[in-house]
Amino acid sequence: MGADTKERVDILGVGVDPLEVGELHRRLARAVRRGEHALFLNVNAHALNLLYEDEELRSFFGRAQVVFCDGAGVMLAARLLGRRIPERITYADWIWRLASLATAEGFTLYFLGGRPGVADEAARNLRRLNPGLEVRGTHHGHFDHRSGSPQNEAVIKQINAASPDILLVGMGMPLQERWLMENWERIDARVALTGGAVFDYASGRLRRGPRLLTDNGLEWLARLFIEPRRLWRRYLIGNPLFLWRVLGQRWRGHTHGG
Known part of the structure; x- marks a missing residue:
């Protein structure tokens, strides 16, 4: 674990770094320049619910160099616990700034995840705004993820051949985290980022909800309107459960004088 983890906010046994985008960029650039083998993971209420019930994954997050907030629910949780997380860093917004950072710094990327063709579309859209952006390769997320399977080995071989500064994995929670947990030690990249639906957003295939919702802590409601059948359980059951926990x-903490 990095030296910066002492400031983390403990939410349901997971330490979350209280970062603004500028500090996240500084830590990311530092990790790449130093040639670290660093995990930069994101959490929202859904992720923290999953981690609450999975000690192995929770331990994996504890080993990450950075765990940043990607949800208004996590910011609310910090306030309820007497702490503060200054900003929600969500990939639907941040991917464009990440691409600008990578272009300015000369960092190379590899995109893993999404349905076939989606990561390619995302790379094209990001290059359109950042002509110098170097995405060294892409691969969809629909392959046999089992450790040692021929498809999994082929994906790792492709990533290692590209040897990117930043590997962005967008396969949804908890699949992307489990995949990294099982394979990260064998992957030749300086930093791994977990991005959920990042390629769907960057490709334009998934639209965000109205700004009135997304800018006011109600991104979950906007997503529920867009994908109700897939997400109703996560939000209508998961959000109250998260708050209760x-x-x-x-x-x-109060009863034990914490």
Whole structure:
């Protein structure tokens, strides 16, 4: 774990770094320049619910150099626990700034995830705005993820041949985290980022909801309107469960003088 983790906010047993985008960029650039083998993972309420029930994944997040906030629910949880996370860094917005950073710094990228063709479309759109952006390769996320399978080995071989500064994995939670947990030590990249639906957003295949919702902590509601059948359980059951668990953590802290 990096030296910066002492400031982390403990939410349901997961340490979350209270970062603004500028500090995230500084840490990312530093990790690449130093040639580190660093994990930069993101969490929202859904992720923290998953991690609450999975000790192995929770331990994996504890080994990450950076865990940043990608959800208004995580910011609310920090406030309820007497801490503050200054900013929600969501890939639907941040991917464009990440591409600008990579272009300016000369960092190379590899995109892994999405349906066939989506990561390619995302790369084209990002290059259109950042002509110098170097995406060294892409691969869809629909392959046999089992460790040692021929398809999995072929994907790792392609990534290592590209040897990118930044590997962006967008396969959804918890698949992307499990895949990294099983394969990261064998991958030749300086930094790995987890990005969920990042390629769907960057390719233009997935639209965001109205700004009135997305700018006011209600991105989850906008996503629920767009994909109700896939996401209703995550939000209508998961969000209240997350709040209940955070309130339980707050109560336990108070009763133990924490």
